[in-house]
Amino acid sequence: MSDQLVFAMEVFLNGLMAGVLYALVxxxxxxIYKASGIFNYAQGVMALFSALTLVGIMEGQVPFAHVxxxxxxxxxxxxxxxxPGFVAILLTMAVMxxxxxxxxxxxxxxxVGQEPIILFMATIGLAYFLEGVGDLMWGSEIKKLDVGLPQxxxxxxxxxTFGWFGYGFFIDNLDIVATIIAALLVTALVIFSQYTKQGRxxxxxxxxxxxxxxxxxxxxxxxxxxxxxxxxxALVAGIMWxxxxxxxxxxxxxxxxxxxxxxxxxxxxxxxxxxxxxxIGVGEKLFxxxxxxxxxxxxxxxFAYVLALIFLVFRPQGLFGEKIIERV
Amino acid sequence: MFYREAGDFKTTYAADSQTFxxxxxxxRYYAVSFVAFLIIPFVINDYWVNAIFxxxxxxxxxxxGLNILVGYCGQVSLGTGGFMAVGAYGCYKLMTAFPEVSIFxxxxxxxxxxxxxxxxxxxxxxxxxxxxxxVATLAAQFFLVWLFNRVPWFxxxxxxxxxxxxxxxxxxxxxxxxxxxxxxTYLFCLVFLTICALIARNLTxxxxxxxxxxxxxxxxxxxxxxxxxLKAKISAFAVSGFFVGVSGALFFSVYLGAVEVGEVFGINKxxxxxFMIIIGGLGSIxxxxxxxxxxxxxxxxxxxxxxGMLGWPTDLAxxxxxxxxxxxxxxxxxAEPHGLAQLWRVAKEKLRLWPFPH
Numbered sequence: 001m002s003d004q005l006v007f008a009m010e011v012f013l014n015g016l017m018a019g020v021l022y023a024l025v026x027x028x029x030x031x032i033y034k035a036s037g038i039f040n041y042a043q044g045v046m047a048l049f050s051a052l053t054l055v056g057i058m059e060g061q062v063p064f065a066h067v068x069x070x071x072x073x074x075x076x077x078x079x080x081x082x083x084p085g086f087v088a089i090l091l092t093m094a095v096m097x098x099x100x101x102x103x104x105x106x107x108x109x110x111x112v113g114q115e116p117i118i119l120f121m122a123t124i125g126l127a128y129f130l131e132g133v134g135d136l137m138w139g140s141e142i143k144k145l146d147v148g149l150p151q152x153x154x155x156x157x158x159x160x161t162f163g164w165f166g167y168g169f170f171i172d173n174l175d176i177v178a179t180i181i182a183a184l185l186v187t188a189l190v191i192f193s194q195y196t197k198q199g200r201x202x203x204x205x206x207x208x209x210x211x212x213x214x215x216x217x218x219x220x221x222x223x224x225x226x227x228x229x230x231x232x233x234a235l236v237a238g239i240m241w242x243x244x245x246x247x248x249x250x251x252x253x254x255x256x257x258x259x260x261x262x263x264x265x266x267x268x269x270x271x272x273x274x275x276x277x278x279x280i281g282v283g284e285k286l287f288x289x290x291x292x293x294x295x296x297x298x299x300x301x302x303f304a305y306v307l308a309l310i311f312l313v314f315r316p317q318g319l320f321g322e323k324i325i326e327r328v
Numbered sequence: 329m330f331y332r333e334a335g336d337f338k339t340t341y342a343a344d345s346q347t348f349x350x351x352x353x354x355x356r357y358y359a360v361s362f363v364a365f366l367i368i369p370f371v372i373n374d375y376w377v378n379a380i381f382x383x384x385x386x387x388x389x390x391x392x393g394l395n396i397l398v399g400y401c402g403q404v405s406l407g408t409g410g411f412m413a414v415g416a417y418g419c420y421k422l423m424t425a426f427p428e429v430s431i432f433x434x435x436x437x438x439x440x441x442x443x444x445x446x447x448x449x450x451x452x453x454x455x456x457x458x459x460x461x462x463v464a465t466l467a468a469q470f471f472l473v474w475l476f477n478r479v480p481w482f483x484x485x486x487x488x489x490x491x492x493x494x495x496x497x498x499x500x501x502x503x504x505x506x507x508x509x510x511x512x513t514y515l516f517c518l519v520f521l522t523i524c525a526l527i528a529r530n531l532t533x534x535x536x537x538x539x540x541x542x543x544x545x546x547x548x549x550x551x552x553x554x555x556x557x558l559k560a561k562i563s564a565f566a567v568s569g570f571f572v573g574v575s576g577a578l579f580f581s582v583y584l585g586a587v588e589v590g591e592v593f594g595i596n597k598x599x600x601x602x603f604m605i606i607i608g609g610l611g612s613i614x615x616x617x618x619x620x621x622x623x624x625x626x627x628x629x630x631x632x633x634x635x636g637m638l639g640w641p642t643d644l645a646x647x648x649x650x651x652x653x654x655x656x657x658x659x660x661x662x663a664e665p666h667g668l669a670q671l672w673r674v675a676k677e678k679l680r681l682w683p684f685p686h
Contacts, residue, residue: 039459070640110662117404118665120459121606124599125657132651140647256595259463267459301474305467312456312464326548 010170011289012282017175019281020182021240025258026265026273027186028233033267034206035226038108039120042127044255046096046231049134051238051247053095055145056138057088063137085146089235096231097224104224131252140249145242178240185236186274189229198225260308266318275319280304331679347529364518369511377510382583384624385517386575391604391616392528393571398602399610400532401564402544403453407465408572409597410472413589414442415576417482420491423504423581424484431496431504435520435577442573443566445472450565454558457547469595476589490588493581504581513582520578524571529613531567540564541611603653607660609669618668626653 025043032040056063060079068074083091103126111122193199204212205222213219241251261280265272284303292299317323336351338344348354372381390408397403418438423431449468456464476482483491495505502508503516531537539560542550551557580587587593600623608619627649634645664670 066641066644070644071638107658107662114661114665116458118661120462121602122658122661124602125654125661127654128650129654129658132647132649132654135647136644136651140643256466259466263460263463295478298474298478302467302470305463305470309452309456309464309467312460313452316455316457316460318460 008286008289011285013171014175015282015285016278017171017179017281018285019278020175020179020274021237021244021277022254022257022261022281023274023277024178024182024185024233024237024240025254026261026277027189027270028230028237029258029262030265030267030270030273031189031233032226032230035202036108036205036223037116037119038123039116039267040230041120041123041255042130043230043234044252044258045127045130045134046099046234047238047241047254048247048249048251049099049130049238050092050096050231050235051145051242051251052134052138052143054088054092054235054239055143055242055247057091058083058085061138066139067136089239092235093232096235097228100224100227100231103227104220108223109220127252127255131249142246142248143242145239145247172244174240174244181236181240182274185233186270189270192229198222202226257304260304263308263318264311266320266322268322269318269320272318272320280307283307331676347526361522365515369515372510372514374510377514378583379628380624381514382517384621385514385521386578386583387601387604387620387624388617389521389524389578390572390575390601391608391620392524392613393568393575394601395605395608395610395613395616396528396532396540396571397564397568399605399612399615400537400544401540401561401568402547403450403561403564404458404462405465405568406462406595406598406602407449407468407472408601409593409595410469411442411446411569411572412576412579412597413472413476413593414445415439415573416580416587416593417476417491417589418442418573419577419581420493421482421484423494423496427494427496430498431581432498434496435574435581438577439570439573442576443569446565446569446572447562450562450569453561453565466595469598473589473593476593490586491580492586493584496581504585506585508582517578517582520574524574525613525617528567528571532613536563544611603657605667606657607667609667612667612669614672615667615669618672622668623653626656 025047028043028046029040032038032043055061060081060083062068062077062079065077107122107126108119111119191199193203201212201217202222202225204215204217205219209219212222237254238247238251241254245251257280258277261273261276263276264279265274265276284300284307287303288299312318331352333350333352336349338349343349346354348357368381390412394405394408397405415438418441419431419434422429422434422437426434445468449465452464453461477489483489486492493504495502495507497503498512498516501512503512532540539550539555540563542553542555543557543560543564547557550560576593579592584592604619604623605616606619607622608617609615630649630652631642631645634640634648635642640648660667
């Protein structure tokens with residue numbers, strides 16, 4: 001087998017793994033969009049915020065230390081204790097639920113019945129707000145996140161492929177873990193929405209707000225729940241990305257990468273988010289591998305968007321989206 | 329009492345269809361132009377021009393452009409930063425290729441080039457709508473910034489990858505380069521803003537504006553009553569692109585002088601201009617001004633208060649700024665989804681009666 005083809009296969013596999021991570025972010029979007037019709041731009045910042053909080057809790061940082069220091073001239077920074085990863089994750093989840101309650105209570109309850117575009121703008125505002133809060137609370141320097149996930153090259157795959165092709169594939173253990181966790185997450189979400197009472201209520205709300213209200217479902221409760229679930233998905237995505245490349249501002253930009261994923265898959269489809277993520281992940285890696293060197297590299301910055309744009313011209317509702325029917 | 333339409337009789341068609349048909353508006357407009365053209369240039373210095381006036385004037389042009397596309401025609405665009413970059417690089421290439429032509433025409437031509445690029449990226453809007461379109465315009469944003477970063481022809485093969493504005497004059501007075509006078513750059517931008525605002529005002533209140541608004545309110549219904557969606561959408565993209573291109577050209581050549589495309593015209597710029605028109609008011613020319621003024625003044629104010637008075641480090645102040653802008657956007661959307669322009673309309677309503685209760 002030629003070298004080029006083997007390289008391409010490796011790129012393909014790595015693209016699949018990257019795609020899983022995109023899909024994780026996209027999943028959070030789909031959940032909120034399906035249940036409340038809100039296109040949540042803040043999903044990426046939620047991932048960043050949750051990762052920051054997780055690191056902060058684990059390291060025992062004092063929240064708002066910089067602000068307190070600047071105003072009162074004190075010198076606070078750490079409480080001096082370390083919280084084990086699992087407990088910290090639970091505590092972070094509690095923070096995300098609190099955030100969901102606040103978002104619902106202070107923002108979206110007042111915006112019921114507004115046009116979708118106004119709601120979208122509100123989530124952009126929310127994204128800025130959260131970014132500011134996260135930075136003020138925990139400081140803006142790049143942090144290392146380590147909750148005990150395996151990292152580094154997977155030797156088994158390396159050796160096996162070396163035996164087959166005479167060239168060992170470089171696959172990160174973390175990516176494999178991410179794939180497994182993503183699969184578990186999707187399964188759990190599907191089971192939750194199909195077989196539990198709350199899940200059914202959630203789907204009912206997604207179908208028709210008014211009808212759901214009339215059979216006694218509390219919209220407020222459902223929305224808080226959906227935002228909490230989205231917060232949970234954000235936390236998972238935050239842990240994965242944070243472990244991979246450090247907790248830093250650029251984490252919030254993966255939200256933008258999740259947008260073309262959503263467009264490819266369709267806004268309303270959970271499988272669509274997964275398939276879209278895989279297509280984008282593989283597509284951009286292969287494109288960079290094959291065409292990138294010819295045009296100056298760094299094509300990953302725009303490839304996903306252009307692919308989605310071209311794709312949408314031919315199929316405006318995405319791969320798995322519901323057919324858009326327009327009436328006067 | 330103070331804002332009256334009554335008693336303002338028109339006796340000619342020309343008087344009836346002038347840009348500001350109400351006398352009070354017209355005199356307000358004359359007063360503002362008088363102050364802007366004949367008083368401010370004599371009293372400003374470098375700090376005021378660079379911190380407040382130039383950004384305000386230039387962002388106003390961009391905000392008017394985006395408002396035509398988003399507020400009047402309903403096509404949400406997140407590619408403003410990329411289109412401003414087209415204006416800037418177009419202007420740069422023209423300035424260096426034809427140094428003998430006046431920069432005035434370079435800026436206009438740069439607007440024209442941006443207009444074409446904008447139409448090109450606007451073509452999919454015929455099939456893609458709403459959020460899908462917003463995300464599709466991100467393709468323009470990222471692709472254009474990448475293009476200007478990677479293709480050396482655009483920055484004339486300079487080693488740093490930056491573009492620097494050469495010195496150019498209008499009527500013998502320098503408006504670009506390092507040795508400019510504060511009043512000259514101010515007036516140069518003000519002239520463009522005045523032209524753009526007048527064009528926009530007259531476009532949006534005429535036939536063209538009505539077709540845009542019909543498309544915005546419901547495109548299928550508009551198509552049925554005979555509005556051509558192709559023409560309406562493409563023309564909105566073209567006009568918007570022209571304004572955004574002019575603002576990008578001015579931003580580069582007059583305001584900054586040197587530009588690194590990824591930093592200056594990144595995705596944040598797109599959001600900034602979008603916030604301006606949301607806070608100012610979608611579908612309102614006055615709103616574009618108000619929003620631009622608000623978002624230009626707010627950081628200056630915050631910086632003066634936090635860094636200057638409270639002695640905070642600048643990075644903390646920057647984070648707080650994020651928080652406040654985000655909070656303000658949410659507050660605005662909850663309290664007044666139609667922005668500052670709506671507040672002004674409400675104020676006019678009150679002024680009509682005040683001080684009488686009914």
